[in-house]
Every structure is written in structure tokens, then in C-alpha cells.
Ligand SMILES: Nc1ncnc2c1ncn2[C@@H]1O[C@H](COP(=O)(O)OP(=O)(O)OP(=O)(O)O)[C@@H](O)[C@H]1O
């Protein structure tokens with residue numbers, strides 16, 4: 001089996017900070033796994049995702065993402081990943097429609113002003129339908145509700161057909177009743193596309209019985225780890 005993420009004794013800190021944000025992390029995630037990362041505020045959850053995507057460098061230890069050594073291969077790794085950040089909410093005057101925001105997901109793969117190919121159009125249509133957002137796609141992005149914006153950002157990540165999908169608090173703007181549905185959608189995405197998914201969430205309940213592993217962080221350490229398989 002191949003690994004999506006391998007961390008061996010990894011520690012990291014933010015630039016100009018004296019505090020270690022993650023300390024001595026050992027974690028391996030198999031390709032195709034669906035993993036929940038949880039823990040209190042300041043535990044290091046976002047830091048863990050930023051390390052994986054190469055926004056931060058390991059200070060010590062060894063990190064491989066999709067089999068590639070980091071941070072040396074961060075540009076290659078980023079092309080194969082989808083990352084939905086924790087705080088992406090945009091002001092109402094954001095000058096893009098929802099569809100334009102979704103299509104930005106393909107920008108790294110295209111030359112400026114290149115149109116969409118036929119299969120890309122099909123892909124976009126399928127993803128919009130899957131997420132139930134095909135009816136709001138012409139609206140200005142900033143006027144959508146938080147939950148709708150979250151679905152748009154997920155669509156933007158999915159049209160990149162990522163091997164690894166990193167989601168930071170994807171439930172934060174989604175009402176309690178819809179969280180389970182959203183969690184099941186992620187589960188279906190993993191099953192259909194074999195995408196490895198790492199979800200950071202305070203709210204573990206909607207995901208607990210769907211994921212392959214639950215990693216609990218606190219004060220920059222892994223304090224608990226449960227795997228079903
Ligand atoms: N840009 C930054 N510069 C310096 N320190 C930072 C920065 N971002 C986070 N930290 C520190 O790193 C540690 C981990 O923060 P992180 O954002 O990973 O926590 P988190 O688990 O995602 O918390 P939350 O649940 O609030 O999102 C904290 O001590 C925080 O103060």
C-alpha cells in the first residue's frame with residue numbers, strides 16, 4: 001500500500017515565532033484513507049495541514065506527501081492537492097460569480113484565457129450537481145450564505161481531481177442538520193474518486209463512524225489515535 005502522508009519525528013514552528021507549533025509528530029496515512037483530525041483551539045490542526053501542503057517547512061524530521069519529499073517538492077505536491085482553508089469567507093463586494101470562483105480551481109493547469117475543454121465542462125457540471133449548487137452558480141460569490149460558500153470552495157477543490165483533499169473546519173458554516181449529509185458526501189467522494197481526505201473538525205460527531213482514522217492533537221502533540229482498519 002502506498003502512503004499519502006508520512007511524517008517521521010516532524011516538528012515545525014511559524015517563522016519569527018519561538019514556539020514550536022507541532023512537536024515530534026509521527027503519522028502515516030494510506031492513500032484512499034478518510035481521516036478526521038480533531039483537538040481544541042491552538043492544538044496545531046491547521047498547522048498540520050499547512051505543513052502537508054508546504055506552506056510551512058519541517059524544522060526537524062522527515063515529511064513525504066504522495067511519496068514526494070517535502071518541502072523540496074511542494075509545487076508538485078500542491079498541484080495534486082485540494083486545500084479548503086479555515087477562513088475563506090469573502091466580503092459581499094467580491095467581484096466574482098460563484099462559477100468563476102469554482103473555475104479558479106483549474107487555473108494552475110491552464111494558460112491564461114484558455115477555455116474549458118469538453119471533458120472539463122462535464123467534470124464541472126458533475127461536481128456542481130453532486131454538491132447541489134448548480135442553481136446558485138451565477139450569483140455573486142460574496143452574496144452567498146456561509147454554507148453555500150463552503151460548498152463552492154469544496155467544488156473548486158474537487159474539479160482539480162486531487163489525490164489528496166485537505167479540509168479545514170468544513171462544517172463551520174453548515175447547520176447541524178446538514179452536517180451529516182455533508183459528511184456522507186465526503187465519504188462518497190472518497191469512495192468514488194479514491195481521494196485521500198483529511199478533515200479538520202471540532203465537531204467530530206457527523207464523521208466518527210465514516211472515517212478510517214481519528215487523530216487527536218493537543219498542544220502540538222498527537223495525544224490519541226484510533227484506526228478502524
Ligand atoms: N501565523 C502564525 N504565526 C505564529 N504562530 C502561529 C500562527 N498560526 C498559528 N500559530 C500558533 O501555532 C499553534 C497552532 O495553531 P493552529 O492554527 O494550528 O491551531 P488549530 O488547532 O488549527 O486551532 P483552531 O481550532 O483555533 O483553528 C498555536 O499556538 C498558534 O498560536
Ligand SMILES: [Mg+2]
Nearest residue numbers: 045046047086
Ligand atoms: Mg485551525
